Amino acid sequence: xxxxxxxxxxxxxxxxxxxxxxxxxxxxxxxxxxxxxxxxxxxxxxxxxxxxxxxxxxxxxxxxxxxxxxxxxxxxxxxxxxxxxxxxxxxxxxxxxxxxxxxxxxxxxxxxxxxxxxxxxxxxxxxxxxxxxxxxxxxxxxxxxxxxxxxxxxxxxxxxxxxxxxxxxxx
Amino acid sequence: xxxxxxxxxxxxxxxxxxxxxxxxxxxxxxxxxxxxxxxxxxxxxxxxxxxxxxxxxxxxxxxxxxxxxxxxxxxxxxxxxxxxxxxxxxxxxxxxxxxxxxxxxxxxxxxxxxxxxxxxxxxxxxx
Numbered sequence: 001x002x003x004x005x006x007x008x009x010x011x012x013x014x015x016x017x018x019x020x021x022x023x024x025x026x027x028x029x030x031x032x033x034x035x036x037x038x039x040x041x042x043x044x045x046x047x048x049x050x051x052x053x054x055x056x057x058x059x060x061x062x063x064x065x066x067x068x069x070x071x072x073x074x075x076x077x078x079x080x081x082x083x084x085x086x087x088x089x090x091x092x093x094x095x096x097x098x099x100x101x102x103x104x105x106x107x108x109x110x111x112x113x114x115x116x117x118x119x120x121x122x123x124x125x126x127x128x129x130x131x132x133x134x135x136x137x138x139x140x141x142x143x144x145x146x147x148x149x150x151x152x153x154x155x156x157x158x159x160x161x162x163x164x165x166x167x168x169x170x171x
Numbered sequence: 172x173x174x175x176x177x178x179x180x181x182x183x184x185x186x187x188x189x190x191x192x193x194x195x196x197x198x199x200x201x202x203x204x205x206x207x208x209x210x211x212x213x214x215x216x217x218x219x220x221x222x223x224x225x226x227x228x229x230x231x232x233x234x235x236x237x238x239x240x241x242x243x244x245x246x247x248x249x250x251x252x253x254x255x256x257x258x259x260x261x262x263x264x265x266x267x268x269x270x271x272x273x274x275x276x277x278x279x280x281x282x283x284x285x286x287x288x289x290x291x292x293x294x295x296x297x298x
Contacts, residue, residue, distance in 0.1 A: 032256065080276070103176055111177030118184050128273075132280050133215030136271045139195060145188040149181065160172065 009170050014060065020048040021068045026076050043117045043148065047155035049089075050096055050113055054163050055170065058097050065093040083131075084124045091123035092116040109163065113156030117148040195269055206268045206283030209247040211240070214278045221247060223266065223283070236277035247281060249274065 024044035031042060045068060052061040069089050073082035096116040099107055121144050129135045211219040213233060221229055223245050231238040238252040238259065246266035249259040252274060259274035265283055272281040 099176075099180075106174055107176035107180070108172050108174050110173065111180040114177070114184060115180050128275055132212070132273065132275065132278055134212070134271070134273075134280050134282070136269070136280075136282065137273055139191060139269075139271070140273075142188040142192040145184060145191075149184045149188075153181075 010056075013166070013170055014052075014056070014064075017048055017052050018064055018067060021045045021064055022071055024048060025068055025072045029072070029076055041120075041151075043113075043120065043151040043155055046089075046092055046096075046116050046120060046152075047113065047159050049093055050109060050116060050155075050159050051162060051166060053093070053097055053100050054109070054159070055166055058101070061093060061097065065089050084127050087127045088120040088123040092120040095119040108156070109159040110153055110156030113159060114149050114152030117152035117155070118145060121145065121148045205245060206266055206270070207285045208283070209240075209242065209265075210282050210284060212280040212282065215280075223247060231277075231279060236274075236279065238274055238277060238279055240281065247272070247283070249281075252277070 022045075024047070028041040028044050049061055049065055049068070052064050069082065069086040072085060073079055093116070096112050096119075099112045099115055122141070125138055125141055125144075129137050207223055209221040209223055210217055211221065211229070211231065213231070213236075218231070218233075219229055221227065221240070221242050223242055225242065226244070227242045228250075229240040229242070231240065236253070238254075239250045241248055241250045243264075246264040248264040249262065249272055252259055254274055254276045256276070259272055259277075259279070262272045265272055265281070268283055268285050270283045273279070
């Protein structure tokens, strides 16, 4: 999982990935997927973070994840929503990194993506439970979990398809 | 290129989702089911207790957060609110023990119980 490519290509690729993460993150917030359940998103930006995990170092992907949360909170308005987004994204990138690092090619991007999406939504609900001091909100999880798993599968397919091309372009 | 690990992950997620879904039903064994009281919590502090046997309206109005609750025919619902996502309004009518209506932006929780006790409570974390 070492960094690839010469300095210039790497910087350009990172910039593009960060831009993709931010744009996707912004778009996903505009599309509410569930009317009665808060926090369900398309998880598109997690796909870009996963791509970063495969092509760059963990540290780099972690930085991108932090930047995503902070910058989205700043310009997509949601300082209050920052806690949810930050926790979800961090939990997601940690889980995905753990899986990629420990299983490598024994797991495909699809599985990692599903795990990341699950971690993301679960993290958000844990924050909600802490804020309202009521663990009962976790009972609302089943439907969001299913939707997140579905979104994870789709983004996992996208990552699987774009991983090699990205690696090649950095050589 | 699907590996065994992928299926395990998916299986675990589905199993957890299923378990959480079935959890309330398992605990409802010794419950009569229909709730008697809806307790309204704001920032984990109890602000109102509504008797579900009497049709009534309760307007929650604190710190700019507005939620209009309606108790009707043994159930409670949020008729309107000034929160952004309107998720609480879309949650519909709740009437069974343990059910919740939550308005996250307003930090408002409405819990149905048979005696006003909070059934699923998280104690404040002690240092």
